[in-house]
Amino acid sequence: MTKPDVLITGSYPEWDMQPMQEAFTVHELAADASATSLPRDVADKITALAMKGHAPIDGAYMDALPNLKMIANFGVGYDAIDVEAADARGIAVTNTPDVLSDDVADLAVAMLIAQARDMMGAEAWVRSGNWGTQGAYPLKQKVSGSRIGIIGLGRIGHEIASRLAAFKCEIGYSSRSRKETPGWQYFDDHVALADWADHVVIALAGGPGTAGLVSKQVIEAIGPRGILVNISRGSTVDEPALLDALESGRLGGAGLDVFENEPKIDPRFLKLKNAVLQPHQASATAETRQDMGALQRENLLSFYAKKPLQTPVNKTGKSYPR
Amino acid sequence: MTKPDVLITGSYPEWDMQPMQEAFTVHELAADASATSLPRDVADKITALAMKGHAPIDGAYMDALPNLKMIANFGVGYDAIDVEAADARGIAVTNTPDVLSDDVADLAVAMLIAQARDMMGAEAWVRSGNWGTQGAYPLKQKVSGSRIGIIGLGRIGHEIASRLAAFKCEIGYSSRSRKETPGWQYFDDHVALADWADHVVIALAGGPGTAGLVSKQVIEAIGPRGILVNISRGSTVDEPALLDALESGRLGGAGLDVFENEPKIDPRFLKLKNAVLQPHQASATAETRQDMGALQRENLLSFYAKKPLQTPVNKTGKSYPR
Structure with a gap:
């Protein structure tokens, strides 16, 4: 044969x-x-x-x-x-x-905590010897108990939400339609979700239907203490608006595994102190x-x-x- | 008055x-x-x-x-x-x-994922520009679904376990006595727990009663693919044995927020590529x-x-x- x-x-x-x-x-x-x-x-x-x-x-x-x-x-x-x-x-x-949802959700949660707790900066503080000579690292931000907004509650969004619920987080989501959930709050508007949430995780599908859906308005509604996590596609976010908001502090921080034009990403990202940057490795185990x-x-x-x-x-x- | x-x-x-x-x-x-x-x-x-x-x-x-x-x-x-x-x-x-248990558990979970997924190395891969010029970062290790052994199931250990249960992890624990749990497996021996577990989290109290309790034998039972997370006290671990096991690869990796003689920690830690090192910041929000x-x-x-x-x-x- x-x-x-x-x-x-x-x-x-x-x-x-x-x-x-x-x-x-x-x-x-x-x-x-x-x-x-x-x-x-x-x-x-x-x-x-x-x-x-x-x-x-x-x-x-x-x-x-x-x-x-x-x-x-x-x-x-x-x-x-x-x-x-x-x-x-x-x-x-x-x-x-399905087979990759767990890994993607794991990285989303870890990026959120890593950014809120500035684990990358704290690691550099230890490795440089600064901890020994200059003492404690500055206080950071608590994640448990915060309000998490999930944009796009598909399989991956659901896995992220169920993990963060175990961190005693309140879960809200925006999606084309209301989903069956264990009491998570539905928003029919992304800006309203971002306004309500402390932090936002993007778990949309890519493609033309979702391009730029996370707009300047959504980003700024998350606010100067909020963190935006993206494990979907770079295309879902207005990337120039995201960069502006991170550079100016109008958005508190970000955890990003995906970018426009990856792997040759906008060099403005590389200078950010308030973002965790991962090389599209969410499913890479x-x-x-x-x-x-x-x-x-x-x-x-x-x-x-x-x-x-x-x-x-x-x-x-x-x-x-x- | x-x-x-x-x-x-x-x-x-x-x-x-x-x-x-x-x-x-x-x-x-x-x-x-x-x-x-x-x-x-x-x-x-x-x-x-x-x-x-x-x-x-x-x-x-x-x-x-x-x-x-x-x-x-x-x-x-x-x-x-x-x-x-x-x-x-x-x-x-x-x-x-109690008031700090959530923060400590958050950092424990994030250190485990950060080490398994090599988030620090992946971040450096992005920031150095290597992603753009050399392509994808090597594959890492999945956390969800793994067997987690918690040594010391007090308030903090319980918070760590309940979070990792939402990552579909099997939970085992060793403790002075059997505790009321939602079906987590009890081990009366730390080596047996480490042998059973993929990864181990230390959530013991400090002090003379627990000094060196995580012995060379416990560390080596975790094995070359396992990760040891410590958010308790440096004193609970045989630190020379931990350093030897990490340097030789007999222990796969570690996520450490606490050390002997902190903040002036053993300089051997600073050279490790297989450990996430945090400056005792687990409650520092x-x-x-x-x-x-x-x-x-x-x-x-x-x-x-x-x-x-x-x-x-x-x-x-x-x-x-x-």
């Missing part, structure tokens, strides 16, 4: 490559390259794309792979993929939700990346076996097998 | 000094000075000591204040005070429990320090009003008023 031809983008560790090569004939392409750069005979053979990274996959990319019927994204956020273009071409799209790789492959295997896909995200994918 | 004469040690912010001076005639003494250095006429007037810091208060110190009847400690840990010597002299001792100061004063005011003390720790204090 010949193995199906799968195009893969991005870098995969051995624990993914080995099972991938066992099941498929694997063709590699750099994440930022276009499918038009593939030799014609290879492009014609490709029936599925195993995608990793954030470089856009648009209709032209899909058209360069005339037999493409499936895009399996590594990651929960599939904003890089033009899903409408995929549907128009009868291409199924899948992602890897060995355990979770293995689970994500396994789910990406399960979707591919189901596709070729003509079984229902595990985690489809578009109309074509949800109707598979057709 | 003359105000009672209170000796205070350590540095107090305005929010403490002002109400203290309204209620008492305040005499200041450096935290590391002996009461024998006070002028005789001052020493004779002192009826209470409002103590801050970790310098020892022994029988000789108490004897230098012949009319001392009360020691109000700022902080939950009163291991610096010789409580038996206080009881022998009919001196009541109080501390400031403005909110909590205000609550601690208020509770210290309430104990003093109750003492002078001959009312029951809020939070006595020794026999004399518990029997007050006599």
Whole structure:
């Protein structure tokens, strides 16, 4: 039996490559390259794309792979993929939700506390020897018991909220619709949520529907003692407004794992003293990346076996097998 | 009415000094000075000591204040005070429990995640510009769902456990006696707990009864993938064994807020790449320090009003008023 031809983008560790090569004939392409750069005979053979990274996959990319019927994204956020273009071409799209929610929520909570308690500054105080020569580090801000506003109460937002509830925090959220919760307060307006909350965590999906949704007005409603945590996508925030607010102190602090133009982020971030900056590592544990790789492959295997896909995200994918 | 004469040690912010001076005639003494250095006429007037810091208060110190009847400690840990010597002299001792438990638990959880996810290294990766030029940071270790062993399940240990339970962690604990818990697993042996657990958090009281209780054997039972978090006292751990285990990799990592000889800590700590080091700041938020100061004063005011003390720790204090 010949193995199906799968195009893969991005870098995969051995624990993914080995099972991938066992099941498929694997063709590699750099994440930022276009499918038009593939030799014609290879492009014609490709029936599925195993995608990793954030470089856009648009209709032209899909058209360069005339037999493409499936895009399996590594990651929960599939904003890089033009899903409408995929549907128009009868291409199924899948992602890897759920398996990464715990890790993302862990980092969100830790960034909030790290910023409130200035753990990075305190660590430097110890390591420089200043603690021994100059004494105690200045007092910081308490997290437990504060009001937390979650923008976007999907799977990840829910995991963040349930953790912070154990810190005796009051939980509020804004979302397209009211969700079933253990008594968390619903706001139909992001500014009203930010006004009510001490700190805000963004847990939105990316893509054009949420671009710039965390506006200057939302940011300034969080206020000079508040902290904004973002583990979603850089695109959800008005980034120039965020930088202005952090530099001027109109926003107290931030914990950021995602940025516009990452990894080449705006150099103004690097000078901020009131922000924890992480390199989009919220799901970057060995355990979770293995689970994500396994789910990406399960979707591919189901596709070729003509079984229902595990985690489809578009109309074509949800109707598979057709 | 003359105000009672209170000796205070350590540095107090305005929010403490002002109400203290309204209620008492305040005499200041450096935290590391002996009461024998006070002028005789001052020493004779002192009826209470409002103590801050970790310098020892022994029988000789108490004897230098012949009319001392009360020691109000700022902080939950009163291991610096010789409580038996206080009881022998009919001196009541109080501390400031509960009000700081949330902050301490917050920092314990954040140090565990910060170490598992190498947030300090990841932050440096962003700030140095390496993310932009060299790409993704290496994968780290998942915290949610892991087995957490808490050594010492007092008020603070309980707060840490209830937070980590919301991270879907399995909770085990070792303690002098079995406690009422929501199904957390009891171990009567610290090594057995460390062997069972992925990560261990020390939440013991300080003092001679717990000195070196976290032995080389306990540390090595945590193992090369495990993390040890300490928010109790440096004295609870065999520190040379801890340093050896961290340097050799026999212990995976640590999150440490307390040390022997702090703030002049062993310089071997400063070179560790596998430890988060904090300057004994677990209770160091403005909110909590205000609550601690208020509770210290309430104990003093109750003492002078001959009312029951809020939070006595020794026999004399518990029997007050006599």
